[in-house]
Amino acid sequence: MQNFEHLVTDVTSQESFCCLDGETLLNASVRSGKNIIPVGCRNGGCGMCKIEIVGGDYRTGKMSRAHVTEQEEGQGIVLACRTMPGSSLEIRSKGTSPGFN
Amino acid sequence: MYKGVMRPGHVQIRVMDMAAAVSYYRDLLGLIETHRDSSGRVYLKGWTESDKFSVVLRETDRPGLDFCGFKVFNNEALESLEAALKAFGCKVEDIPAGELDDCGRRVRFDSPTGHVFELYAEKTRTGKWGISTVNPEAWPRNLTGMKATRFDHCLLYGADLDGTLELFTKILGFSLSEQVIDENNLRIAQFLTCSMKEHDIAFIRNAEDGMLHHVAFELDTWEEVLRAADLISMEDVPLDMGPTRHGLTHGQTVYSFDPSGNRTEVFCGGDYFYPDHEPVTWTADKLGKAIYYHSRELNDRFLSALT
Numbered sequence: 079m080q081n082f083e084h085l086v087t088d089v090t091s092q093e094s095f096c097c098l099d100g101e102t103l104l105n106a107s108v109r110s111g112k113n114i115i116p117v118g119c120r121n122g123g124c125g126m127c128k129i130e131i132v133g134g135d136y137r138t139g140k141m142s143r144a145h146v147t148e149q150e151e152g153q154g155i156v157l158a159c160r161t162m163p164g165s166s167l168e169i170r171s172k173g174t175s176p177g178f179n
Numbered sequence: 180m181y182k183g184v185m186r187p188g189h190v191q192i193r194v195m196d197m198a199a200a201v202s203y204y205r206d207l208l209g210l211i212e213t214h215r216d217s218s219g220r221v222y223l224k225g226w227t228e229s230d231k232f233s234v235v236l237r238e239t240d241r242p243g244l245d246f247c248g249f250k251v252f253n254n255e256a257l258e259s260l261e262a263a264l265k266a267f268g269c270k271v272e273d274i275p276a277g278e279l280d281d282c283g284r285r286v287r288f289d290s291p292t293g294h295v296f297e298l299y300a301e302k303t304r305t306g307k308w309g310i311s312t313v314n315p316e317a318w319p320r321n322l323t324g325m326k327a328t329r330f331d332h333c334l335l336y337g338a339d340l341d342g343t344l345e346l347f348t349k350i351l352g353f354s355l356s357e358q359v360i361d362e363n364n365l366r367i368a369q370f371l372t373c374s375m376k377e378h379d380i381a382f383i384r385n386a387e388d389g390m391l392h393h394v395a396f397e398l399d400t401w402e403e404v405l406r407a408a409d410l411i412s413m414e415d416v417p418l419d420m421g422p423t424r425h426g427l428t429h430g431q432t433v434y435s436f437d438p439s440g441n442r443t444e445v446f447c448g449g450d451y452f453y454p455d456h457e458p459v460t461w462t463a464d465k466l467g468k469a470i471y472y473h474s475r476e477l478n479d480r481f482l483s484a485l486t
Contacts, residue, residue, distance in 0.1 A: 118484035123440015
């Protein structure tokens, strides 16, 4: 199976990194060495990697409802450790936008 | 002064995917699965523990700690502690025998740091797993993963450390074994014991109440801690810190995250405590060394990733 790459761009810093199909946004961010997204438990529990998807297609795994409510999930708020791209993505991260929470 | 609280007895941990959680706690940490109840909860224990279970996993949509329970000496102690908790002002709830299978009546109460604790006197005793109580062998042959020997303690985060210290020392009979004091003489961490262990429960000062930092399990040796870290890498499980030594308690340790993001520690060694000991004090300007005895550098994730 071909391993598609998707470009993920942080709209605040305009920094980008490549994320493989089936790879989480957090893993790809760590792999890029750019530290765009803060790293916590990596398993959907602690909320440290909470980001907003501004544009693009994606799918998510189980995320703690203590950090992402159903309403937030509907507005594109996700945990990067549980989110995989389906297309190129634009994101907003508290790693580069301290006001965003 | 001893009030009849003997030891940490159980924790109920919230997980988001039961199959993944069982694989982590049973197959990787090496706990023994002893029971599943009609509500789907899974019960486990470390192989050296005498009672039937010490870890209960409950599947829900957010991880964290439901409660931590301590076993008390007998039902008379349970009743007298229940009265003392009510007089102290805790919200006390009577949980009937059998709400957890194989566990007697539990006295549930809240702490000023917003955590839920329980006391109980009776739980089905099954003995150490895999070896006899008569002429026992040293260890059972068919353990898996890290071969964790027992549930040991929890580290919890909350705001009112002073209130919780008063509850645990005056009402429950714990002693303050170790603490971290900041430049304003504020206690930002407290390690409490009801035994000869350096800690049976610990708390860190934090704005948000009721949070879990980690649940800890004991291993036999530093070699086993290193081997646990090897397994964490082999299984591609998120490592948090270590293998290293803590300055606090001087235990040797490695931390990882379960598949729902709850942090667990496996550790060995550490200091001991007698009731005549003075608390050990670390100063906040040495917090790096207190936590990471070798690197001496603070790590934001270890301090702030909570469930």
